[in-house]
Amino acid sequence: MITLEGVRKTYRSGSVEFEALRGVDAAIEQGEYVAVIGPSGSGKSTxxxxxxCLDNPTAGRYLLAGEDVSSMSETQLAExxxxRIGFVFQQFHLLxxxxxxxNVELPLVYAGVPRADRRARAIAALTRVGLADRVDNRxxxxxGGQQQRVAVARAxxxxxxxxxxDEPTGNLDSRSTADVLALLDELHAAGRTIVLITHEHDVAARAERNLVVRDGEIVSDEPVAGVSA
Known part of the structure; x- marks a missing residue:
């Protein structure tokens, strides 16, 4: 599903350079649940x-399902x-x-799906995350937990x-955090590939593997104890 080969990312401001990623190599198979964990400034958000596909590497290659992302046009990247990618952020980004x-139908609007189909699919997605009785609520x-479920349905x-x-539980209380993590568990069990970005070790422990990032490098790639591959 995902292959990273010597991926580097350098930001420049005038004569100053900052290397956020320093030659990252990694592979994530289809259907895996992987947590990328590290402190603020480690490079995990980059x-x-x-x-x-929100940013391009300065050097190295990123292959998504065998395709070199760097060779894609802006139109192809948008598609x-x-x-092919569902995003869930710490900030819910709801209208x-x-x-x-x-809110859930928005990706379908951009994809040109007919209006009647959009509503049916949006309601089905909300039902899947346990919000069948909240489809008309703003x-x-x-x-907060319900808003994050809406964001998951949109993804x-x-x-x-x-x-x-990306830090999907960062703005949630403990009960809502448990609900969202349980939902990610269900999606993984259904065969989704999930990459979870977090700085919380208890959240990362829900994944099958942890990629530990520090100073722009992956310093550890290990299965989570007690989780069978």
Whole structure:
């Protein structure tokens, strides 16, 4: 599913350079649940941006399902982001003026799916995350955990092969955190490939493997204790 070969990312500001990633090599198979863990400034968010085709490496290669992402046009990259990758962020990024189902249908709007189909698929996705009774509620009428479930439903509505979750529990209380992590467990059990970015070790422990990032490098790639591959 994912192959990284010598991936580097350098940011420049005038004469100053900062190397956020320093030759990252990694492979994630289809259907795996992998957590990328590290402290703030370690490079994990930069890595997530590259995995999500939101940024390009300065050097090295990123292969997604065998395709070299660097060879894709902006139009092709946009299609990959919309159809093949589902994003879940720490900030929910929901439109406050729109209902839950309207927020969930947005990727389908960009994909040109007919209106009737969009509504049906959005409601089905919300039902899947346990919000069948909240489809017409706006974000301000939902709890933080419910808003994150809406965000997960939006990530799922295009049936992507890969779910990228960037600190998805960072703004949630302990009960909502447990609910969202249980939902990610269910998606993994159903065959989704999940990459979870986090700085919390107890959250990372839910994955099958942990990639530990420090100073722009992967310093450890190990299975989680007690989780069978």
């Amino acid at each position: 890595l997530m941006n590259i995995l999500g 990959v982001r919309n159809r 406050a003026s729109q209902s839950a189902w309207r 974000p301000g009428e939902l709890s 799922l509505v295009t049936e992507p092969a890969l779910i990228l979750a």
